[in-house]
Amino acid sequence: MDTNIEKIPTTPPDEITWEDDLKKVGLLRRLLRARKWYGADWWFVAISSLAVLFFILVAIFPSWFAPYTPDTLVGPRFLAPNEIPAVSVLIAPSDSTISSLKDLAVDENADRPKVAVVMGASTSGDLNDTAKQIDADLISEGNGLRLRPVIERYDSLDSALQAVADGTDAVAVIESTEFAGVSQNYTSLREAGSLTGEVVSTSTKGFVMGTNDIGQDIYSRLIYGTRIALIIGFSSSLLSLFLGVPLGLLAGFIGGALDRLLSLVMDSLYAFPGLILAIAIAAVLGPSILNIIIAISVLYIPTYYRIVRGQTLTVKEEVYVEAARSIGARRSEILGRYIFPNVIPSVAIIFSVNVADAILTGAGLSFLGLGLPPTIADWGIDLARGQRFIQTAPWMITFPGLAILLVVLAFTLMGEGLTEIFNPKLRDR
Amino acid sequence: MPPITLLAIIIGVPSILLLAYVFIRGTTGLRRYILTRIVLTVPMVFILGSLVFFIMRVLPGDPVSSALGPKGTPEMIQQIRTQLGLNDPMIVQYGRFLGQMVTLKFGNSLVGGHRPIIDEMSERFPATLELIIPASILALVVGIYGGTLAASRRKKATDYAFRIYAVVIYSVPIFWLGLILQLFFGVKLGWLPISGRIDPIIGTTLQTHTNLYFIDSLITGNWSALGSVVLHLILPTITLGLIQSGLFVRITRANVIETLQADYIAAARARGIREKVLIYGHALKNAMIPVITLIGLQVAILLAGAVLTETVFSWPGMGSYLVERISARDYTAVQSVITVFAMLVALISLAVDVIYSLVDPRVRY
Numbered sequence: 001m002d003t004n005i006e007k008i009p010t011t012p013p014d015e016i017t018w019e020d021d022l023k024k025v026g027l028l029r030r031l032l033r034a035r036k037w038y039g040a041d042w043w044f045v046a047i048s049s050l051a052v053l054f055f056i057l058v059a060i061f062p063s064w065f066a067p068y069t070p071d072t073l074v075g076p077r078f079l080a081p082n083e084i085p086a087v088s089v090l091i092a093p094s095d096s097t098i099s100s101l102k103d104l105a106v107d108e109n110a111d112r113p114k115v116a117v118v119m120g121a122s123t124s125g126d127l128n129d130t131a132k133q134i135d136a137d138l139i140s141e142g143n144g145l146r147l148r149p150v151i152e153r154y155d156s157l158d159s160a161l162q163a164v165a166d167g168t169d170a171v172a173v174i175e176s177t178e179f180a181g182v183s184q185n186y187t188s189l190r191e192a193g194s195l196t197g198e199v200v201s202t203s204t205k206g207f208v209m210g211t212n213d214i215g216q217d218i219y220s221r222l223i224y225g226t227r228i229a230l231i232i233g234f235s236s237s238l239l240s241l242f243l244g245v246p247l248g249l250l251a252g253f254i255g256g257a258l259d260r261l262l263s264l265v266m267d268s269l270y271a272f273p274g275l276i277l278a279i280a281i282a283a284v285l286g287p288s289i290l291n292i293i294i295a296i297s298v299l300y301i302p303t304y305y306r307i308v309r310g311q312t313l314t315v316k317e318e319v320y321v322e323a324a325r326s327i328g329a330r331r332s333e334i335l336g337r338y339i340f341p342n343v344i345p346s347v348a349i350i351f352s353v354n355v356a357d358a359i360l361t362g363a364g365l366s367f368l369g370l371g372l373p374p375t376i377a378d379w380g381i382d383l384a385r386g387q388r389f390i391q392t393a394p395w396m397i398t399f400p401g402l403a404i405l406l407v408v409l410a411f412t413l414m415g416e417g418l419t420e421i422f423n424p425k426l427r428d429r
Numbered sequence: 430m431p432p433i434t435l436l437a438i439i440i441g442v443p444s445i446l447l448l449a450y451v452f453i454r455g456t457t458g459l460r461r462y463i464l465t466r467i468v469l470t471v472p473m474v475f476i477l478g479s480l481v482f483f484i485m486r487v488l489p490g491d492p493v494s495s496a497l498g499p500k501g502t503p504e505m506i507q508q509i510r511t512q513l514g515l516n517d518p519m520i521v522q523y524g525r526f527l528g529q530m531v532t533l534k535f536g537n538s539l540v541g542g543h544r545p546i547i548d549e550m551s552e553r554f555p556a557t558l559e560l561i562i563p564a565s566i567l568a569l570v571v572g573i574y575g576g577t578l579a580a581s582r583r584k585k586a587t588d589y590a591f592r593i594y595a596v597v598i599y600s601v602p603i604f605w606l607g608l609i610l611q612l613f614f615g616v617k618l619g620w621l622p623i624s625g626r627i628d629p630i631i632g633t634t635l636q637t638h639t640n641l642y643f644i645d646s647l648i649t650g651n652w653s654a655l656g657s658v659v660l661h662l663i664l665p666t667i668t669l670g671l672i673q674s675g676l677f678v679r680i681t682r683a684n685v686i687e688t689l690q691a692d693y694i695a696a697a698r699a700r701g702i703r704e705k706v707l708i709y710g711h712a713l714k715n716a717m718i719p720v721i722t723l724i725g726l727q728v729a730i731l732l733a734g735a736v737l738t739e740t741v742f743s744w745p746g747m748g749s750y751l752v753e754r755i756s757a758r759d760y761t762a763v764q765s766v767i768t769v770f771a772m773l774v775a776l777i778s779l780a781v782d783v784i785y786s787l788v789d790p791r792v793r794y
Contacts, residue, residue, distance in 0.1 A: 264472075264476060265476070265480075268473060268476040268477050268480060269480065271473070271477070271729060271774055271775075271778065272477060272480065272729060272770075272771060272774060273728075273729040273730070273731075273732040273733040273736075273770060273774065274729065274730075274733055275733035275734075275736060275737070276732065276733055276736060276751070276767060276770050277484070277767075279736070279751065279752075279755065279767075280481065280484055280485060280763065280767050281484055283755045283763060284484065284485055356600065360600075360602055363602050364602065364603070364604065364733075364737055367602075367604050367737070367740075368736075368737070368740060368752055368755075369752075369756065370755065383602075383604065383605060383608065386608075387608060387741070390608065390611060390612055390616060390623075391616055394612050394616065397605070397608045397609070397612065398609070398612075400605075401602060401605030401608065401609065404602045404605065405597075405600055405601055405602065405605070408600040408602075409596070409597065409600040412596055412599060412600050413596060416596060
């Protein structure tokens with residue numbers, strides 16, 4: 001009995017309200033706790049902002065992620081994703097000393113050496129290219145030797161190899177992987193190494209996303225393309241923000257003739273198909289990144305203008321603005337201290353969705369061949385290029401499109417989540 | 430009869446009949462509203478046209494010297510500038526431009542056969558029309574059905590599936606969707622053609638009256654042409670339609686959910702009306718009104734999407750005409766096409782507003 005009484009504290013407990021609780025924790029923890037209020041939307045925003053941060057990181061340091069620069073020619077053209085590039089090798093009789101194509105070089109007037117290839121294989125192109133190069137080297141050396149092989153085409157691997165075994169042809173040029181399977185049938189033949197005599201590297205890996213029509217690594221171009229996409233998205237949205245928000249504030253606050261004129265122009269601009277307007281502007285300005293940014297930012301000024309003007313009109317009638325006015329606050333002060341902070345949340349939401357739209361529009365413009373110089377690593381340009389090879393190299397169009405989709409999705413989801421969080425009225429919808 | 434006249438009759442006669450009906454049977458308020466709306470279209474076209482003029486003329490960059498390239502001597506440039514009237518004072522050029530907008534006489538194109546631009550456009554315009562009409566229908570069907578379904582199965586798997594669909598489809602680049610459809614149905618499966626409006630061989634048997642191939646093949650009874658036209662229409666329609674449908678799903682869903690919470694729905698439910706009738710009969714009908722407004726706002730997105738879709742599918746419409754003329758640096762044609770697009774936007778939004786006022790008895794201005 002006595003012990004129970006002693007347990008009752010002598011001083012009343014501090015009244016802890018949730019507000020005091022919140023004040024004790026830092027910003028980060030407050031953000032983390034917000035997930036209990038906002039649920040799914042909090043997760044949308046969290047995950048998509050992480051994705052956006054990741055894309056920004058990729059855009060700033062593309063060389064951390066990309067194995068090559070976007071313009072280097074890394075390998076054969078039209079290599080499928082992860083396809084190991086075929087290396088052409090020489091197959092020579094075992095008793096010969098041939099170790100490279102150069103060993104086939106003969107005197108200017110002597111019989112040209114015969115080389116067997118399989119019809120339709122990619123090796124004949126390699127043979128041609130390498131032979132031409134070696135020939136050019138030989139001419140510049142000037143000791144009378146030339147390399148002009150006569151290419152004999154056979155319709156199967158076996159007949160090509162048989163021709164070398166019979167002595168009809170000097171060597172055969174086939175893909176490195178093919179000889180291993182049939183080598184026991186041709187004991188008199190051996191693999192003499194690559195065309196140039198360099199060691200055949202067996203560790204050659206394919207490219208994650210394949211190569212394009214001129215032999216560039218698609219993955220590396222994808223990584224570097226992030227930079228252009230984000231530059232276009234952010235700078236054009238920022239430009240339209242800096243123009244649209246002040247205009248909206250002024251039109252809403254001052255009203256009158258200025259408001260009517262601005263609204264008329266902005267509404268017409270808003271009604272116009274954005275991409276077509278951007279096409280017109282980009283066509284007149286000519287291709288450059290700055291011009292594409294200008295073209296796109298013009299489209300989105302009305303978006304900011306309309307929202308900010310509407311908000312300003314509402315906030316202007318609030319009691320606290322009335323109060324500020326009655327104690328003699330200057331107009332600039334009312335605008336800056338009481339009205340502007342109220343439009344910031346909506347502007348943040350529009351900005352996020354706007355970046356997504358701008359990236360889509362920019363990709364559309366460069367897909368049409370407008371706006372960007374064709375040498376730049378850009379997703380839209382890569383897609384336009386891939387369209388021509390849709391039958392033979394479908395991987396050229398799948399990956400850049402996926403990249404656009406992912407980046408745009410991240411920004412859209414962020415905007416969506418922010419809308420739901422800032423506009424609780426809509427949350428139940 | 431030139432195709433454009435026939436087309437004008439096909440579009441014009443029903444609209445005039447509709448307007449006549451409205452004016453005879455409609456209330457005074459409705460009549461006044463529609464009249465005001467028609468009158469207000471004039472300044473809208475005027476402002477949009479001036480915007481185009483301003484952008485094309487005032488921005489830096491000389492169309493003539495870029496069209497001639499490095500071969501152009503200063504004399505040649507001057508000659509062509511005088512010929513096109515680019516050396517006149519800006520106000521004279523503006524006046525001439527407005528005149529062209531009213532009379533639709535845009536002059537001759539700078540490249541190719543130097544034909545009148547309005548003739549070239551009237552050949553291309555039906556193709557665009559044939560694309561955007563079925564695409565809009567598809568978008569509406571998918572959007573309204575999906576949105577209603579999502580709203581009626583709220584917070585269940587169907588609902589989440591449609592919400593995710595709406596966000597993802599909004600983020601897909603339209604030209605990429607077209608390419609992927611081409612790749613899958615055209616290249617991999619080989620079911621559908623991936624470019625053009627009609628099989629070129631069958632196309633020679635088709636007599637064109639309106640240049641709307643669908644209508645042409647129907648009225649001439651050319652069934653093989655009709656089949657080919659429909660096959661060619663499928664992929665572009667799906668591309669353009671699906672991209673549009675995302676927004677419709679969202680708006681329909683939000684509005685059906687809102688109407689389902691209204692008192693008259695609770696009253697209807699209390700009377701024991703079946704849930705299906707409740708949703709499709711009562712709630713959807715009332716939720717449709719904001720959706721119709723959205724159609725008007727979507728016109729801009731629809732036309733922009735049409736430009737990209739036409740380019741991907743080599744569809745010979747207004748959009749691909751614009752892109753072709755930009756790469757040919759045919760400045761006169763580019764300006765004319767964009768002006769016509771501006772007029773289209775104004776006219777379609779006028780049409781949507783008029784239909785809106787007819788559908789919704791609550792709107793009285």
